[in-house]
Each structure stands twice: as C-alpha cells, then as structure tokens.
Amino acid sequence: MTSIDSEPGRRERKKAATRRALSEAAMRLFLERGFDEVTVREIAEVADVSTTTLMNYFPTKEALVFDLDGEIERSLVAAVAERPPDISVPEALRRYLRERAERAVSGRHASRFMKLVLTTPALSDYWRKMWLRHEDALTRALAREFGQADRNLRCQALAHFALEAFTLATQSADAVPMIDVAFDILEHGWSPGEEPSD
Structure with missing residues (x-):
C-alpha cells in the first residue's frame, strides 16, 4: 500500500510549503537586518532545516529574495x-x-x-x-x-x-x-x- 506522504500531490505541496517557509524566513531577516548581514546558515536555522536542504531549494542567497x-x-x-x-x-x-x-x-x-x-x-x-x-x-x-x-x-x-x-x-x-x-x-x-x- 502506498503511503499518503509518497503521493505526488502531497509531496509537491510539502515541497512548496517548505520553499515558501524558507523564502519568508529569509525575507524577514533581510528586511530586519539587511541582505549582507544575514547568512544562509542563519536562515536555515530560523526555518528549522539544514543548510544543505536550503541550498537544494535555493542555490544562491539572492534566489531566496526572488521566489516568484x-x-x-x-x-x-x-x-x-x-x-x-x-x-x-x-x-x-x-x-x-x-x-x-x-x-x-x-x-x-x-x-x-x-x-x-x-x-x-x-x-x-x-x-x-x-x-x-x-x-x-x-x-x-x-x-x-x-x-x-x-x-x-x-x-x-x-x-x-x-x-x-x-x-x-x-x-x-x-x-x-x-x-x-x-x-x-x-x-x-x-x-x-x-x-x-x-
């Protein structure tokens, strides 16, 4: 029996939610402190993911700002x-x-x-x-x-x-x-x- 989490629709929604959470966390930090003052590691910590996971979604720090x-x-x-x-x-x-x-x-x-x-x-x-x-x-x-x-x-x-x-x-x-x-x-x-x- 296929797990619900393995269904393509559910997986895509979870990926989209993670991507949105990362982008929103980054924007909050950038607007509060400035783009150059925030590290990728800090963004990952705020979003509660690993730096590797963040980079899988956003290959550059700049890409976090332009998610749309x-x-x-x-x-x-x-x-x-x-x-x-x-x-x-x-x-x-x-x-x-x-x-x-x-x-x-x-x-x-x-x-x-x-x-x-x-x-x-x-x-x-x-x-x-x-x-x-x-x-x-x-x-x-x-x-x-x-x-x-x-x-x-x-x-x-x-x-x-x-x-x-x-x-x-x-x-x-x-x-x-x-x-x-x-x-x-x-x-x-x-x-x-x-x-x-x-």
Missing part, C-alpha cells in the same frame, strides 16, 4: 495572451506594468522589498538579470499574437523595451508616470524637437 520568478513570467505572458479583444498588445503591457509599479510603490511590504533590492548591489544586479530573463518568454508570446516566427526582431524589441521600461520605473521617483511616458514613446515615437511633459 515563474509566477511573474506566467502573469506577464497572460497579460498579452489573455487581454480583452479591444485592447492592443502595447496597451495590455502598459496596464500590466503600471499595476506592478503601483504595487511596488504603494504597498508597505512591496516598497520595503524594492528599497532592499535597489539599495543592495548584489540584489539589484540579480533582479535586473532575472527580470530581463523574461524577455524570451514575452517575445514568444508576442510572436504568437502577431503570427510571427519566435525570434521575430520586432517582437523581441518590444519585449525588451517593455521590460526595460519597468526597470527604469522602479528607479524613478515617479514610477507609475514613468511607465506611461515610456509606453507613449514606444507606441507613438519621439518627434524631433518635442519637449517632454512633466
């Missing part, structure tokens, strides 16, 4: 693939990224998280590389929408610039307006001699 990578990529692709029929692709991306920017600056936890990321060089670099890794998935989603080859250059350019608009916004004191400015330029171009509006 897969979920973000899925939501980014869905913003394009599942948009209402009367919404253009650039407008769907603008709305999605504006919403993310609003959450990053308005929620107490989200704003503390972004401050931690942007003021810690190792995290800032890791986050930017991680965020831009979504470029391939977004390029493929755009190519499907427009009936183009997966590596279509226009789709790749739109994916890259849309993602870069968000990284620019997170570093701006006016994050949400920056998204709109970036997408206005993406959609309508820049006229010679045009003065940017505040």
Whole structure:
C-alpha cells in the first residue's frame, strides 16, 4: 500500500510549503537586518532545516529574495495572451506594468522589498538579470499574437523595451508616470524637437 506522504500531490505541496517557509524566513531577516548581514546558515536555522536542504531549494542567497520568478513570467505572458479583444498588445503591457509599479510603490511590504533590492548591489544586479530573463518568454508570446516566427526582431524589441521600461520605473521617483511616458514613446515615437511633459 502506498503511503499518503509518497503521493505526488502531497509531496509537491510539502515541497512548496517548505520553499515558501524558507523564502519568508529569509525575507524577514533581510528586511530586519539587511541582505549582507544575514547568512544562509542563519536562515536555515530560523526555518528549522539544514543548510544543505536550503541550498537544494535555493542555490544562491539572492534566489531566496526572488521566489516568484515563474509566477511573474506566467502573469506577464497572460497579460498579452489573455487581454480583452479591444485592447492592443502595447496597451495590455502598459496596464500590466503600471499595476506592478503601483504595487511596488504603494504597498508597505512591496516598497520595503524594492528599497532592499535597489539599495543592495548584489540584489539589484540579480533582479535586473532575472527580470530581463523574461524577455524570451514575452517575445514568444508576442510572436504568437502577431503570427510571427519566435525570434521575430520586432517582437523581441518590444519585449525588451517593455521590460526595460519597468526597470527604469522602479528607479524613478515617479514610477507609475514613468511607465506611461515610456509606453507613449514606444507606441507613438519621439518627434524631433518635442519637449517632454512633466
């Protein structure tokens, strides 16, 4: 007879719960003391697991901060693939990224998280590389929408610039307006001699 704990569904739920507990423990410590002041061993002790177990789930300390990578990529692709029929692709991306920017600056936890990321060089670099890794998935989603080859250059350019608009916004004191400015330029171009509006 098969043990309940050996059932795939139960095992996956336990793994997900352990992963979540590790990430939450790490974030509590990072927000309290700063990323550089916390060791992997301390995180493992707080989560009551071995350091080896922690490293099996998160191969780097930076990865503990960004546990939602897969979920973000899925939501980014869905913003394009599942948009209402009367919404253009650039407008769907603008709305999605504006919403993310609003959450990053308005929620107490989200704003503390972004401050931690942007003021810690190792995290800032890791986050930017991680965020831009979504470029391939977004390029493929755009190519499907427009009936183009997966590596279509226009789709790749739109994916890259849309993602870069968000990284620019997170570093701006006016994050949400920056998204709109970036997408206005993406959609309508820049006229010679045009003065940017505040």
